[in-house]
Amino acid sequence: MTVGPLTVSDLVVEFIHDGYAIRPLDGLSFGAQAGELVVLLGPSGCGKTTLLSCLGGILTPTSGTIRLGDVEVTAMRGKQLDAFRRDDIGFVFQAFNLIPSLTARENIAVPLTLTGHSRKESFARADELLEQVGLGERAGHLPSRLSGGQMQRVAVARGLGHNPPLLLADEPTANLDHIQAEAIIRLLQSLRDEGRMIVVSTHDSRLVPIADRIVQMVPPDQHEERPTHDVTFGAGASIFEQGDPADVVYVIKSGSVDVIRVLADGGEELLTQLGPDQYFGELGPFLGFPRSASVRATSDVVLTVYSPRIFREKVLHKH
């Protein structure tokens, strides 16, 4: 069950959605060691699950590399990836995703039998794992007769079926009350202590204290709050580009701008034109999202630049 270090370098995932490209992951890099519990922290939609999919060999990134020990995951394809998932990765899904027609024991054993283990061996392993997660007496229950926490423990046990060195858990404490969440957190701790690398995506800060490494999927606002000031752009100049980090809000003092969506095929779609006293670029900094469109000056333009807080107090509240 030993595993080499995990290295994620400059990872980019780009999807085409409704004709334009979005990048849930844009140049992400981090590393982790065996026996570490890595927490991917960030709000919904920031790319945590996308990253887990890439780490687990389910999704091929647009660019960048993922290495697990000597293995370059991002270079593998087809059956190699199937074998990688089968041998090296354990998955715990947010929605438990237990098969409703199978008992707890069968939910653990069936994936093993389907991946080449004997029936006897698979059920023995399932019994062992159910004992480990404290559900030995619930082995014969269907998922519909288990609580959320119990289902999640079965899901963890299923993820451990083939004793993988890397366990990927997507929001394992979501939808659980604090008692059930605590049981899952304890279980993850004990699995980490066995020397397993565990990568957990969450927006649950309760996991932070037990993490050995935290990957902030959305960088915390490290910008010093800049004073409000004016900037000038000549006609045709780019004020910001789609995908750029968002940290300030603009109010047009004079002149006009075009708000443009850059499409996947390289084309552009004009979303709106704005003039004096109108503002733009406010949602990105409020939500921690990158810019969702590009803005270009259509004439010489003077803009007042606000930090999000000051913009909210001075401009939004006035409106």
Added chain:
Amino acid sequence: MLLLTFRDLAYRKVRFIVVTILGAVVFALLFVMTGLVNQFNLEPAETVEQFGADEWVLPEGVSAPFTSVSVMPVAALDAVDAAAKSPVVITRSSVAQGDPPEEVVLIGFEADGLGAPQVVEGRVPAAEGEVALDRTLDVGVGSEVTVAGTPFTVVGLTEATTVLAGIPFAYLTLPEAQMLAFASTDVISSVLVAGDVGPLPAGLASLTSDDVVEQTLQPLEGAIASIDLVRALLWIVAAIIVGAVVYLSALDRQRDFAVLKAVGAPNSALLGSLALQAVLIALGAVAIAAIIQVFLAPQFPLPVTVPTSAFWQLPLLAVLMALAAGAVGMRKVLRSDPSQAFAGAGA
């Protein structure tokens, strides 16, 4: 794979039971339709065989003895140069026993000659006023009936003596049949010959028994083609039923398949699970259909003889059909994306 398949069948048992029963009704109809077509094909062969003739001498231009009117002088018998030959009368008539009369084919035969009935109960008519009837008329030995309005006593019963989809035979002695059919003993319908018929005089022609069978089947060809079309439609209905439930199952289990794919389960195992469900539904439906047809077949006004081969051909075809019909669902499995396993609850 087996456990996954059977557990899913048990989990969605109501759906699978309903679909299996629906499929069974369709397959039972297929059994019956197959039995009907089989009976149509068997009937003339079995009936013609009972005449014991190799050749049938008829007036030139008459297509066959059971499908057209055939009249020839009794003197034609002497013109046929064959060792074993017998005159027969074949004509349409009716038999009644109180109820409305039923259409029959009247056969006049010579005692101990070719064409004499092979009775399964009672005896062969030998005297005036005696008749032997096919069992399907449901008249017992000793009953009094009228043939073309003339009273007769039933002295014997025959089996497998019907033509044209169930028209039964009524056997009389030759002279009585001649009088009933032609009001004369100078004419007959045909001369039956065992062995080589030899050269025939002008105005006469011969048909082999195989020709007679073929010609007797000809009026039913339209009916057989229609039943074959209905059979084809029933296969399509069965395929739609099985295909739809397999597709629904694939849709319902899409997340399960995504999860199993994510943990490294090969496509073959998942496809196998779905294909096995399709095959089990089809075979279950055929098994139930084989029982239903036992009760359904007697309700048909026409005789239904399901061939033994249907009991292995139908399941085999049903399995192939189930696999073909389930292909759309299986394609869904092949295309299911393991990343769907990461979708949130209810997604």
